Amino acid sequence: xxxxxIIGGAGYTAGELLRLLINHPxxxxxxxxxxxxxxxxxxxxxxxxxxxxxxTFTGALPLDEIDVLFLCSAHGDSxxxxxxxxxxxxxxxxxxxxxxxxxxxxxxxxxxxxxxxxNDIRKAQHIANPGCFATCIQLxxxxxxxxxxxxxxxxxxxxxxxxxxxxxxxxxxxFSWRNDNISVYKAFEHQHLQEINQSVKHxxxxxxxxxxxxxxxxxxxxxxxASVYTHFEGSLEEATALYNDYYQxxxxxxxxxxxxxxxxxxxxxxCLLHLEKHGDKLLILSAIDNLLKGASGQAVHNMNxxxxxxxxxxxxxxxxxx
Numbered sequence: 001x002x003x004x005x006i007i008g009g010a011g012y013t014a015g016e017l018l019r020l021l022i023n024h025p026x027x028x029x030x031x032x033x034x035x036x037x038x039x040x041x042x043x044x045x046x047x048x049x050x051x052x053x054x055x056t057f058t059g060a061l062p063l064d065e066i067d068v069l070f071l072c073s074a075h076g077d078s079x080x081x082x083x084x085x086x087x088x089x090x091x092x093x094x095x096x097x098x099x100x101x102x103x104x105x106x107x108x109x110x111x112x113x114x115x116x117x118x119n120d121i122r123k124a125q126h127i128a129n130p131g132c133f134a135t136c137i138q139l140x141x142x143x144x145x146x147x148x149x150x151x152x153x154x155x156x157x158x159x160x161x162x163x164x165x166x167x168x169x170x171x172x173x174x175f176s177w178r179n180d181n182i183s184v185y186k187a188f189e190h191q192h193l194q195e196i197n198q199s200v201k202h203x204x205x206x207x208x209x210x211x212x213x214x215x216x217x218x219x220x221x222x223x224x225x226a227s228v229y230t231h232f233e234g235s236l237e238e239a240t241a242l243y244n245d246y247y248q249x250x251x252x253x254x255x256x257x258x259x260x261x262x263x264x265x266x267x268x269x270x271c272l273l274h275l276e277k278h279g280d281k282l283l284i285l286s287a288i289d290n291l292l293k294g295a296s297g298q299a300v301h302n303m304n305x306x307x308x309x310x311x312x313x314x315x316x317x318x319x320x321x322x
Contacts, residue, residue: 001026001027001028002026002027002028002067002068002303002307003028003030003065003066003067003068004021004027004028004029004030004066004067004068004069004070005030005031005032005033005061005062005063005065005066005068005069005070006018006029006031006032006033006069006070006072007033007069007070007071007072007073007081008033008034008071008072008073008074008077009032009033009034009037009042009045009057009072010034010036010037010045010057011072011073011074012163012291012295013072013096013291013295013296013299014032014046014070014072014296015045015046015048015049016291016292016295016296016297017070017072017296017299017300018032018042018046018049018053018055019046019048019049019052019296020296020297020300020314020315021300021314022049022052022053023052023314024300024313024314025313025314026307026309026313026314027314029055030062030065030066031058031060031061031062031065031066032055032056032057032058033057033058033059033060033061034057034058034059035059037057038057038058038059039056039057039058039059040056040057041054041055041056041057042055042056042057045057061085063085063086063087063088063091064088066091067090067091067092067307068091068092068093068094068303068306068307069087069091069092069093069094070094070096070299071093071094071095071096071097072096073097074097075097075098075099076097076098076099077097077099078095078097078099078100079099079100092124092125092126092127092303092306093109093125093126093127094112094127094129094299094302094303094306095109095126095127095128095129096129096295096296096299098131098191099128100126100128101128101130101131101134101194101195101198102194102195102198103198107126108124108125108126109124109126109127109128110124110126110127110128111128111130111195111198111199112127112128112129112130112298112299112302113130113135113138113199113298114250114251114252114298114301114302114305114311115139115142115246115247115250115253116138116142116199116202116203118305121302121305121306122305122306122308124306127299127302127306129295129298129299129302130195130294130298131191131192131195131294132160132192132224132288132290132291132294132295133158133160133190133192133213133215133224133226133290133294134192134195134196134199135271135288135293135294135298136158136224136226136271136286136287136288136290136293136294137156137158137192137196137211137213137226137228137286138195138196138199138200139253139271139273139286139288140226140228140273140284140285140286141154141196141200141228141284142199142203142246143242143243143245143246143247144204144230144232144242144282145199145200145203145204145207146203146204146246147242147246148204148206149232149234149242150200150204150207150209150230151209151230151231151233152209152230152231153209153210153211153212153230154209154210154211154212154228154229154230155212155228155229155230156211156212156213156214156226156227156228157214157216157226157227158213158214158215158216158224158225158226158227159182159215159216159217159218159224159225159226160215160216160217160218160223160224160290161218161220161221161222161223161224161290162178162217162218162219162220162221162222163221163222163290163291178217178219179219180219181217181219182216182217182218182219183216183217184214184215184216184217185215185216185217186215187213187214187215188212188213188214190213190215192213193211193213196211196213197211220262222266222289222290222291223262223265223266223287223288223289223290224286224287224288224289224290224294225261225262225285225286225287226285226286226287227283227284227285228283228284228285228286229278229281229282229283229284230281230282231280231281231282232277232280232281232282233280235277236275236276236277236282239275239277239282240255240257240275243255243273243275247273251301251311251312252269252270252271252293252301252311252312252315253270253271253273254270254271254272254273255273255274255275256272256273256274257274257275258274259274259285260272260273260274260285260287261287262287263319263320264287264319265287265288265289265293265319266289266319266320267289267292267317267318267319267320268289268292268293268297268317268318268319269289269292269293269297269298269300269301269315269317270288270289270293270319271286271287271288271293272286272287273285273286292317297315297317300314300315301315
């Protein structure tokens with residue numbers, strides 16, 4: 001069994017992580033830390049786990065009793081936590097914040113996108129789990145970058161559900177504002193562009209064009225739908241062959257010749273990709289669940305890789321029926 005600790009246990013990603021780990025055959029949750037909810041039942045916050053979970057939030061940090069630590073705190077807090085607490089060297093860490101996604105010489109975190117870094121993840125000690133927009137968009141681009149086929153600017157429009165803004169309410173996540181509404185935010189400067197560019201240039205070092213990203217807030221709770229297009233010299237059949245070859249054997253990423261929609265991926269750890277050729281442009285549609293494939297599901301996938309388990313262990317999830 002894998003002994004697990006969770007930091008920042010009250011947020012959306014921690015709630016999804018708990019939902020997965022409670023049903024994971026190799027998971028033994030030793031503690032769920034939350035300074036603001038210490039002493040309260042986990043189901044007082046994550047009510048959807050009623051009848052499945054009898055855990056209690058704790059303020060303690062029994063780090064010597066675990067094999068892996070999930071950091072689910074707010075962005076910036078993971079670095080602060082690791083500076084303030086001595087995590088035993090043998091404990092593996094999976095960080096769901098932005099703190100270590102940029103590869104730098106001052107840390108050893110491996111960027112945890114299994115479709116790109118699967119072999120490195122298996123040998124790693126510390127994993128930086130990718131962002132949700134970044135996951136969806138990168139999976140649309142990796143096969144082109146890996147084959148040196150990104151030869152012009154990349155245009156991205158992507159819309160995300162309200163859970164992408166986190167559990168703490170804000171003016172733009174309040175139901176009365178978000179419902180029946182749509183808006184653009186952080187146009188051309190979303191923070192996930194850094195990790196997207198990092199991965200593209202890792203696979204295609206000569207890439208020197210812009211990735212032009214327009215993020216949008218949707219009037220739904222969960223999921224990301226991205227439309228990506230760029231210049232492509234070649235046929236649709238050639239592009240499809242590149243994608244099928246790159247994702248051959250991928251546990252959760254699938255290419256389909258049929259148009260896709262968000263409900264096909266919500267409540268799953270899947271990414272669905274659909275390709276179309278329009279003149280000299282290749283259009284790639286990409287859809288994921290932001291809380292699963294874009295966060296907690298991918299974190300469990302990374303845990304499975306770290307501990308030599310089948311990649312799909314604990315992640316056999318079903319999409320919405322309608």
